[in-house]
Amino acid sequence: MGSLFPALVAGSDRPALRFGERTLTYGELRSVAGALGERLDGAARVAVWATPTLETAVGVVAALLAGVPAVPLNPKTGERELTHIVTDSSPALVLAAPDDELPAALAALPRVDIPVRSPEDPGAREAPRPEPDPAAPAFVVYTSGTTGPPKGAVLPRRAVATTLDALEDAWAWTAEDVLVHGLPLFHVHGLILGVLGPLRRGGSVRHLGRFTVEGVARELASGGTMLFGVPTMYHRLAEALEGDRELAKALSGARLLVSGSAALPVHDHERITAATGRRVIERYGMTETLMNTSVRADAEPRPGSVGVPLRGVELRLVEEDGSPIAAYDGETVGEIQVRGPNLFTAYLNRPDATAAAFDGDWFRTGDMAVRDADGSVRIVGRKATDLIKSGGYKIGAGEIENALLEHPDVREAAVTGEPDPDLGERIVAWVVPADRLRPPGEKELADHVAALLAPHKRPRTVRYLDELPRNDMGKIMKRSLHA
Structure with missing residues (x-):
């Protein structure tokens, strides 16, 4: 090495x-x-x-x-x-x-x-x-x-x-x-x-200390070529772009804009590309695996995709019983398992947890995804919190969240499932309205999702919040929503 x-x-x-x-x-x-x-x-x-x-x-x-x-x-x-x-x-x-x-x-x-x-x-x-x-x-x-x-x-x-x-x-x-x-x-x-x-490449890093839109614009305008961020940061950049020509110019000059740690909503992808001519690429990784997939710098834009497996990484989707999924149809949902030299070796002092994390030599990520015909991976959510089994369907929360964010009166959205005596689980939308005094109606949002996706994917319940609970990396803490 x-x-x-x-x-x-x-x-x-x-x-x-x-x-x-x-x-x-x-x-x-x-x-x-x-x-x-x-x-x-x-x-x-x-x-x-x-x-x-x-x-x-x-x-x-x-x-x-x-x-x-x-x-x-x-x-x-x-x-x-x-x-x-x-x-x-x-x-x-x-x-x-x-x-x-x-x-x-x-x-x-x-x-x-x-x-x-x-x-x-x-x-x-x-x-x-x-x-x-x-x-x-x-x-x-x-x-x-x-x-x-x-x-x-x-x-x-x-x-x-x-x-x-x-x-x-x-x-x-x-x-x-x-x-x-x-x-x-x-x-x-x-x-x-x-x-x-x-440092491994022999290049340099400019750390802002604390993320600010102004800091990003300043550093990219003065020689920065790449930007790393999480969806919350890119959302703030997308919001600021509407009236900031200098920011648009700075982002336009970057060679690569990379988002990770959670899915970047398609709406923010589109706003940034429209204002700057640059696309944000996404990658997918975990603490235990480091990076697994990425949209390549030389590939076509793929909003909503985390790209293809990185060099040296093997990736498969499996059913609940562990059987591999052969389909590359963009529809069949399975759990992602990976193997390769990028994996961790163990959980410290936890041989039980280490053994449970693996299916043979495949690491069980707990993330659910579909694969498109070209091998690109689209994550639909976490198995524990984002896979909703409703009316006999397996539904990923992520695509419903993206659909909700396309509604002009929705600022932020999260989707979860909760028990339902008829459906097994009902789809619940947690919405931060663009205008708190005039939130979009529950039926209006359900019809909006049904028109974009399918009727069985519409939220059955809508709950309104002033903000969504997030951790330090900008990920929505869905367990806190139900708490």
Whole structure:
């Protein structure tokens, strides 16, 4: 596999990381991360207090250079959950920025402040460390814990390398690319794709610290070539585009706009393309698998699709009994299973959960999808929350949500199922109206969906909200809706 970061080994004066006004070149990053990595020698694992800062990026790179698995910690995690993660992962120490105030759950851990400047000459470290085995763990990343306490997915170094190299192929990602994003750094999307991705290519990342429309416009207008975001961010960009020519010009100049972590509504796809001439491409991944599929940079626009399997990834759909689905008809719904070098190796300390997650050597994603004739995958939702069995039909919540969002009086929408004595489950629409004082009527919305999709897919109940509950990555928390 070689080094995770060939450009870091070489060192140069090219910019590697920029957070606000603070920048590190490849030579400076090699020096400061190498020096910090020496302090981590022998540790089984280290925790990283993952604020959206330059220090987090340096701390993670230092751990990877030292061959020590990093456990990124979400600074917004509550005390009980954080205590569980720390107890479960047993890090030897916690890395944090010098000014960070750490919660009580971390009080017992030795603390090491992350430097971003080294007293050494940036070229002083000429002898790189031996590269750890590709199967060695690089990260322990904790799942969101929607069905119990969060589980720590152990991600090997090979998964990081093969995923980033497969995205190089799919997105024509090069050392000349400058990635702009404002994603959190405690998870796969913002940290592994958004920070380590540019470093593996020898390019650079400009992190906004906090997402703003103005920040995106500024950085793309001044040399940024790629933008990573989640649907909430692209929705805000779509809203702002109506009266902002400079934003439209900046987005038009980007080589690649990528959305992930949840489905981007077709309506937002269309608004962004109409205003900028650029399309947003979507990809599909999970904590346990890193990236599985993507729309390719050289492919035709496919709003609503997450593209085809990445190089090295095998993907299949299966029925409830586990039998493979052969159809590529855009209609037959099945659970996605994947296998390949991008997979995690285990849930830390949970052999039971690890065994249950696999069907032989296929990982059960819990995501439901259909495949089009060309092999493109369209996700219809999560098996646990988005697959609705109503009147003998298997219905995906995602397509109904997209249909609702095409109604001019709907700002946001989510769809769930709830028990019904006649249908088995009835379709429930949760709607944020564009005008709270004049919400669209229940029959009007049902007829709208029935006309676009099919009568059996119309919502039987509509509930109105001021906003939808979302997590830090912008995903709608559907279990909270019924609670």
